[in-house]
Amino acid sequence: MCLSFHSFRKLIASVLFLTFFFTGCKNSEKRTVKTEEITFIKEGELSIYKPGTDVPVLNLNIELAETDYETQTGLMYRTSMKENEAMLFIFDDVAMHSFYMKNTEFPLDILFIKEDMTIGSFQENAQPLDEGSLSSKVPVQYVLEVNAGIVAEKGLSIGDSISFQKL
Structure with missing residues (x-):
């Protein structure tokens, strides 16, 4: 298979985009909002x-x-x-x-x-x-x-x- 220089650049750009996209999605899953437990206040x-x-x-x-x-x-x-x-x-x-x-x-x-x-x-x-x-x-x-x-x-x-x- 022979790729032109232009096609090769498009392929590399696509691979890089997908790598960053999925890496970003993976990292965003780890980001959870931590809510602080509401504690009892004796009144x-x-x-x-x-x-x-x-x-x-x-x-x-x-x-x-x-x-x-x-x-x-x-x-x-x-x-x-x-x-x-x-x-x-x-x-x-x-x-x-x-x-x-x-x-x-x-x-x-x-x-x-x-x-x-x-x-x-x-x-x-x-x-x-x-x-x-x-x-x-x-x-x-x-x-x-x-x-x-x-x-x-x-x-x-x-x-x-x-x-x-x-x-």
């Missing part, structure tokens, strides 16, 4: 009590969601939460509130808490990344998200009360 403490008792059945460190941004984001983009940690959502109004698990990567029990600080309803074992609506079923002012299984493990029920303090 208070919360206890849950059975009616008529002064001894809590559960004590938790809580992170608070009070602003619109904190309320909308909640526990999204986190991979886990320690057993003694929870997030407490504090709303200005008493209303029906709905939550979903969009961008939440681990299962939760969601406790809907009425204005009088008693549990009005709950959603056990809400599944990660599920965008279905989880309604409070009754008007509430607070919502507590804990790791899935806590409601059953501690025998929590409607009418149990909470108390919390901000740090």
Whole structure:
């Protein structure tokens, strides 16, 4: 096979282009965006009590969601939460509130808490990344998200009360 000088230059240019192209693509695959893990920030403490008792059945460190941004984001983009940690959502109004698990990567029990600080309803074992609506079923002012299984493990029920303090 005989190549002219011009054809030879085109062949070399093509080989060089393909080499650089595939090398660049290969290297770009190695470039991943590393996101920093969102860490829990203890902003208070919360206890849950059975009616008529002064001894809590559960004590938790809580992170608070009070602003619109904190309320909308909640526990999204986190991979886990320690057993003694929870997030407490504090709303200005008493209303029906709905939550979903969009961008939440681990299962939760969601406790809907009425204005009088008693549990009005709950959603056990809400599944990660599920965008279905989880309604409070009754008007509430607070919502507590804990790791899935806590409601059953501690025998929590409607009418149990909470108390919390901000740090």
